Amino acid sequence: MSNVTKQQFKRVWFITGASRGLGALIAKAALADGNAVVAAGRNAAAIAERLGESPALLPVALDVTDDAQARAAVAAAVEKFGRIDVLINNAGFGLLAAVEESSDADVRRMYDTNVFGLLNVTRAVLPVMRAQRSGHVVNMSSIGGYRAAAGFGVYSSTKFAVEGITEALHAELKPLGIHATVVEPGYFRTDFLDASSLVVGKEIIDDYDETSGKVRRFAVGMNHNQPGDPEKLATAMVALADAQTPPLRLPLGTDTLKAIAHKNAYVTEETQTWMTLSASTDFAV
Numbered sequence: 001m002s003n004v005t006k007q008q009f010k011r012v013w014f015i016t017g018a019s020r021g022l023g024a025l026i027a028k029a030a031l032a033d034g035n036a037v038v039a040a041g042r043n044a045a046a047i048a049e050r051l052g053e054s055p056a057l058l059p060v061a062l063d064v065t066d067d068a069q070a071r072a073a074v075a076a077a078v079e080k081f082g083r084i085d086v087l088i089n090n091a092g093f094g095l096l097a098a099v100e101e102s103s104d105a106d107v108r109r110m111y112d113t114n115v116f117g118l119l120n121v122t123r124a125v126l127p128v129m130r131a132q133r134s135g136h137v138v139n140m141s142s143i144g145g146y147r148a149a150a151g152f153g154v155y156s157s158t159k160f161a162v163e164g165i166t167e168a169l170h171a172e173l174k175p176l177g178i179h180a181t182v183v184e185p186g187y188f189r190t191d192f193l194d195a196s197s198l199v200v201g202k203e204i205i206d207d208y209d210e211t212s213g214k215v216r217r218f219a220v221g222m223n224h225n226q227p228g229d230p231e232k233l234a235t236a237m238v239a240l241a242d243a244q245t246p247p248l249r250l251p252l253g254t255d256t257l258k259a260i261a262h263k264n265a266y267v268t269e270e271t272q273t274w275m276t277l278s279a280s281t282d283f284a285v
Contacts, residue, residue: 009036009056011241012081014074016064016121017091019046022140022185022230026088029234030241031056038077038084040064040121041091064091064117067124074124083132086241087125089118089139092158096219097201098212099153106199107154114158119165129178136179136241139166143186143256147263150208151215163249170248179246183237184260186228186253228253 013030017023019041027039028051039047040062047059058080060073077084092114095106122137129135144152145159166182173180200216233252240246251257271278 009081010034011085012036012038012077012083013086013088013241014038014040014077014084014121014125015088015090016040016062016117018059019043019050022233023088023090024050025230025234026090026237027051027057029231029238030086033238035086035241036081038073038081040073062121064121065112067120070120070124074121074128078128084125084128084135085132086136087122087129087138088237089121089137089162091117091121092140094152094155094198095201096151096198096212096216097154097203098151098205098208101201101203101205101208101212102154103201103203106201110155110158110199111161114155115161115165118162122165122169126173126178129173130176133177135177136181136246137166137169137173138237138240139180139182141166141182141184143184143251143253143259145182145184146251146256147259149215151212151219167248180248181240181246182249183240184249184251184256185233186251186255186259228255 010033013027013035015023015027015030015037018027018037018039023039023041024047027037030037031051031054036056036058038058038060039051040060041047042061042063044059044061048057051057051059058077060076062069062073064070074084093110095102095110097106118139125135125137129137139162141159141162142156144156145163148156148160163182166180169180198219204213236252240250251260
């Protein structure tokens, strides 16, 4: 028998990785805005302790790499609140290492969470949104999802995948009344550069000292000194959910804006330089 909560909420949010960091802050901001929140993470008790008890909050245990758990968490959300309006695919972690230094085990574990886990949750939620003919899928990417950098190559590749998935979702879901947005945060002052969120490759190859090695050292100094305010990011996510026509991409932070401008200029210049060869491969007309 359905146990749908009768209280009216602005929207129902489903947030992965909600036990700490940006996920917890986004959940708090959504609750403060009058929304119901299904806060998902590996430890539901830790989520309840972090966010407190509220009729608008449903903590659910979810390892996003487990497809059955994803479907069970979505079923619990619909049982409790009757719908899902906003999905925030936030669960994920980073890997700091040169591509050659990145172990197979670390790479596969990161893809399982950052890419396959995101797909598990998205596939579980979309039937609900399609039945409603409404909803908003928000996938958390990164400054590294638009441009890769030394030391974060394999991590960036997972976020490049998220960008591609979201572009396709945007086209596939728009006719159904469902939005899709990829959010690209720069460096925000969270625990992302801590060991709890960032795996540092164990193998160190001296030849990469001036590239990925330099980034390793930079990360130590940057940790908890990042320019982005995570509380403001959470507020921005509420504004995104309120948008009548949300964007496909939402960069957050001036560092991301600069990185996008720099890459766009580089791609334009390189494309122009190689245009003759690029155009030479068509059949002659």
